[in-house]
Amino acid sequence: MIPRGHYYRDDVLEQEINCLFQSGYEFVCLLSEVANDKDFVCIDYRGCAVVVQNFKGELRAFQNVCTHRFNAIQHDERGNRSLTCQYHGWTFNSRGCPIGVEARVVSGSGGALDLCLPEYRIDTCGQFVFIKRSASDLTLPEFLGGYYAVLEEISQHLGPVTLFRSVPHKANWKVLVENVIDNVHCPILHRDTFVAFGFCRTPVEQTEIDGPHSSWHVPRVEIAREKLRARAMAHLDARAYKHNSFYHIYIFPNLFIASTEGASFYIGHALPIGPETTSLRARYLGPRVELKEAHRARQDVLDAQSEASGLRIVEEDRFILESIQRGVRLSTKPGAIVKGEPRIEAFMKTYVALMDGNASSRDKSSEAI
Numbered sequence: 001m002i003p004r005g006h007y008y009r010d011d012v013l014e015q016e017i018n019c020l021f022q023s024g025y026e027f028v029c030l031l032s033e034v035a036n037d038k039d040f041v042c043i044d045y046r047g048c049a050v051v052v053q054n055f056k057g058e059l060r061a062f063q064n065v066c067t068h069r070f071n072a073i074q075h076d077e078r079g080n081r082s083l084t085c086q087y088h089g090w091t092f093n094s095r096g097c098p099i100g101v102e103a104r105v106v107s108g109s110g111g112a113l114d115l116c117l118p119e120y121r122i123d124t125c126g127q128f129v130f131i132k133r134s135a136s137d138l139t140l141p142e143f144l145g146g147y148y149a150v151l152e153e154i155s156q157h158l159g160p161v162t163l164f165r166s167v168p169h170k171a172n173w174k175v176l177v178e179n180v181i182d183n184v185h186c187p188i189l190h191r192d193t194f195v196a197f198g199f200c201r202t203p204v205e206q207t208e209i210d211g212p213h214s215s216w217h218v219p220r221v222e223i224a225r226e227k228l229r230a231r232a233m234a235h236l237d238a239r240a241y242k243h244n245s246f247y248h249i250y251i252f253p254n255l256f257i258a259s260t261e262g263a264s265f266y267i268g269h270a271l272p273i274g275p276e277t278t279s280l281r282a283r284y285l286g287p288r289v290e291l292k293e294a295h296r297a298r299q300d301v302l303d304a305q306s307e308a309s310g311l312r313i314v315e316e317d318r319f320i321l322e323s324i325q326r327g328v329r330l331s332t333k334p335g336a337i338v339k340g341e342p343r344i345e346a347f348m349k350t351y352v353a354l355m356d357g358n359a360s361s362r363d364k365s366s367e368a369i
Contacts, residue, residue, distance in 0.1 A: 001334050001335050001336070001337065001348060002174065002348050002351055002352065003334075004328050004329075004331065004334070004335070006174070006355075007172040007174060007175065007275075007276075007325065007328045008172065008275050008276050008325070008328065008329055009275060010274075010275050012275065013046055013272060013274070013275045014046075014047070015355060016272070016355070017046055017047040017048070017272075018047075019354050019355050020252075020253045020351070020354055020355070021047075021048070021253060021254075021272075022047070022048075022133045022134055023134050023136070023354070024132070024134075024138065024143055024252070024253075025123070025130040025131070025132050025138075025140055025143045025144075026043070026048075026050075026130060026131050026132070026133070027128060027129070027130055027251065027254070027255040027269060028041055028043050028050065028052045028061070028129050028130065028131055029041035029052060029078070029129050030127045030128065030129065030158070030161065030267070030283070031124060031127045031128075031129055032127060032158075032160065032161065033078055033161065034052055034053070034054045034059060034129065035054070036054060036080065037054055037055070037056050037057065038053070038054060038055075038080045038081055038082055039053070039054040039078075039079075039080050040052060040053040040054070040074050040078060040079060040080070040081070040083070041077070041078040041129075042064055042074050042076070042077055042078065043269075043271060044064070044072075044271070045271040045272050045273055045279070046272050046273060046274060048133075049063060049064040049065055049072065050062070050063060050064055050120060050131060050133075051063075051064040051073065051074045051083070052122065052129060052131065053074075053083050055083075055093070055094035056094075058094055059122055059129070060094055060095075060096065060119065060122065061119065061120040061121070061122040061131045062083075062092070062096045062117035062118065062119050062120070063117050063118040063119075063120075065117070066085040066087065066088075066090055067090075067098065067114075067115045067116070067117060068085065068087075068088055068090050068098070068101075068115075069087060069088065071085055071086070071087040073085045073086075073092070077164075077166060077281075078164070092116075092117055095116065095119075096116045096117035096118075096119050097115065097116040097117075098115050098116075101115070120132060120133050121133075123139075123140040124140075125140055125141075125144060125148055125151045125152055125155070126151050126152040126153075126154070126155025126156065127151075127155035127158050128151050128155065144213065144251070145210045145211045145213065146208075146210040146213075147210060147213045147215075147249065147251060150215070150249065151249075151251075151257070153241075154241070154249075154257065154259060154265075156240075156241070156288070157239070157240065157241035157259075157262060157265075157287060157288050158265055158285050158287075158288055159265075159285050159286035159287045159288040159289065160285065160286060161283050161284070161285050162284050162285060162286055162303045162306075162307060163282075163283070163284040163303075163307045164281070164282070164283055165281075165282045165311065166279050166280070166281050166282070167279070167280045167282060167311075167314055167318065168273075168277065168278075168279055168280075169277070169278045169279070169280055169318055169321055169322065170276060170277060170322045170325060171276065171277075171278055171318075171321040171322050171324065171325040172272075172275060172276055172278065172325060172328075173253075173254060173270045173271070173272040173278045174351070175278075175321050175324050175325055175328075176254075176270045176278055176280060176321060177250070177253070177254065177270065177347060178344050178347065179317055179320075179321055180248065180250065180256050180268065181214060181248075181250050181343035181344055181347060182341065182343075182344060183204045183216060183218070183340065183341070183343070184338075184340060184341065185320075186199070186200035186218070187200040187201065189316055189317070189320060190313060190316060193309055193312055193313050193316065194218075194246070194313065196223070197220070197223065197309070198220040198221050198222065198223045199218045199219075199220050199245075199246050200218055201221050202219050202221060204216040204217065204218050204219075205217045205218075205219055205245070207342055207343065209342065209343065209346045211252075211350075212252030212253070212346075212347075212350040213249070213250060213251050213252055214249075214250050214342075214343040214346055214347070215247065215248060215249040215250065216247075216248060216343070217243065217245035217246070217247050217248075218245055218246040218247075218248070219244065219245050220244050220245055220246065220261065232298065232301075232302065233263060233302065235291065235292070235295040235298055235299065236263050236287060236289060236299075238289075239262055239263070239287055239289050240262075241259070241262035241287070242261065242262045243259070243261060243262055244261060245261065246258065246259075246260050246261075247259040247260075250343065250347075252347075252350065254269060254270040254271070254272070255267075255268070255269055256268035256269070256270070260306070262287060263287055263302070264284070264285070264286060264287065264302070264303070264306040265284070265285040265286075265287070266282065266283070266284055266285070266310055267282075267283040267285070268280055268281070268282055268283075269281040269282075269283075276325055280314065282310065282311070282314060284303070284306055284307045284310050286299060286302075286303050286306075
C-alpha cells in the first residue's frame with residue numbers, strides 16, 4: 001500500500017514530480033490539436049509549465065515562462081497565436097529565442113542564447129504527443145512498451161475532439177488514477193450510466209499489465225432498448241475499429257484512454273496542481289468515419305449523448321474522490337488491496353519502486369511487477 005501521507009504531503013508531491021513525472025514521458029495533447037501554424041497546447045501543474053507550439057508545421061516544446069520578466073507566455077490551455085508574451089510583447093521563434101530584443105537588453109543576460117527558452121524533447125505515438133524533460137536516453141517506444149503499438153492502432157480511429165473540459169478535483173492525483181483502474185466500484189457507483197448502457201454487469205476481461213501501464217475490457221451485454229440502440233448507431237456499422245466492450249487503457253503516470261465499442265472515445269489527463277488538488281482534462285472524441293450528409297445530424301446527437309454521459313460519470317466519481325481525500329487524512333488505518341484489483345496493485349508496486357529508487361519509470365516498474 002501507498003502510505004496515507006503520500007496523498008496529502010507537499011514534500012511527497014515534490015518527490016513525485018522528480019521521480020515519476022519528470023523522469024519519463026509526459027502526455028501533452030493530440031496531434032490534431034496542434035495541426036495548424038500557431039496552434040498550441042499548454043500543461044501547467046506543480047513544477048511544470050510547458051507549451052507545445054506549431055511553427056509552420058514544426059512542433060516544438062518549451063518552458064512556458066518568458067525569459068524577460070517570467071510571465072507565462074501562453075495563458076490559455078490551448079489556442080492559436082504566436083509565441084508572444086502578453087506583458088512586454090517578446091516574441092519567440094521556433095528555436096525558443098526572442099526576436100529582435102538583444103540590442104535592448106541592458107543587464108541580467110549572458111547573451112542571446114541566455115534569453116532562449118528551455119526546450120524539451122518532443123515525440124509522438126500515433127496521435128499522442130509526449131514530452132521528456134529529463135536527459136535520460138529512454139525512448140518513447142521503450143517507455144510505452146507493448147502499449148506503443150496499442151496507441152498507434154487506436155490513433156487511426158480517433159475522430160475529432162467534440163468536447164474539451166477541465167474539471168477541478170479536490171483530491172490527490174493518485175486518487176484519480178486508482179479510481180479509473182478500479183473495476184469493482186462501477187456497478188455500484190455508475191448504475192445509471194455504465195450499467196444502464198450494458199456495461200459492468202459481467203467481470204472484466206483481458207486484463208493486461210505491461211511495466212507501469214495496464215488495460216482491461218469491460219464487456220457489454222444487451223439491454224432492453226437494444227433494437228432502438230442498434231438503429232441509432234446503424235450508420236457506424238462499417239467502422240473499422242469495433243469491440244463489444246468498454247476498453248480502458250492507463251498510461252503511467254496520469255493518462256487515461258477509453259474506447260466505447262470504437263464508437264466514441266475519451267482521453268483523461270490528471271494534472272497534479274497541489275498535493276490535494278488535481279485538474280482533470282477531459283477530451284471526448286467521435287470515431288474517424290466517413291459520414292453521409294444524412295447521417296451527420298445522427299452522429300451529432302450521439303456525440304452529445306456521449307459527452308453528457310461522460311461528464312456525468314466524471315461528476316459521479318468526483319463526489320466520491322473528494323470524500324476519499326477527506327477520509328485519507330482522518331483515518332488511522334492503512335487501507336487494503338483486495339482480490340480482483342490487479343491494476344491497482346501493479347500501480348502501487350510501480351509507485352513504491354520508483355519513489356524508492358532512481359531508475360527510469362520503465363525499467364524500475366518492470367522489475368517491480
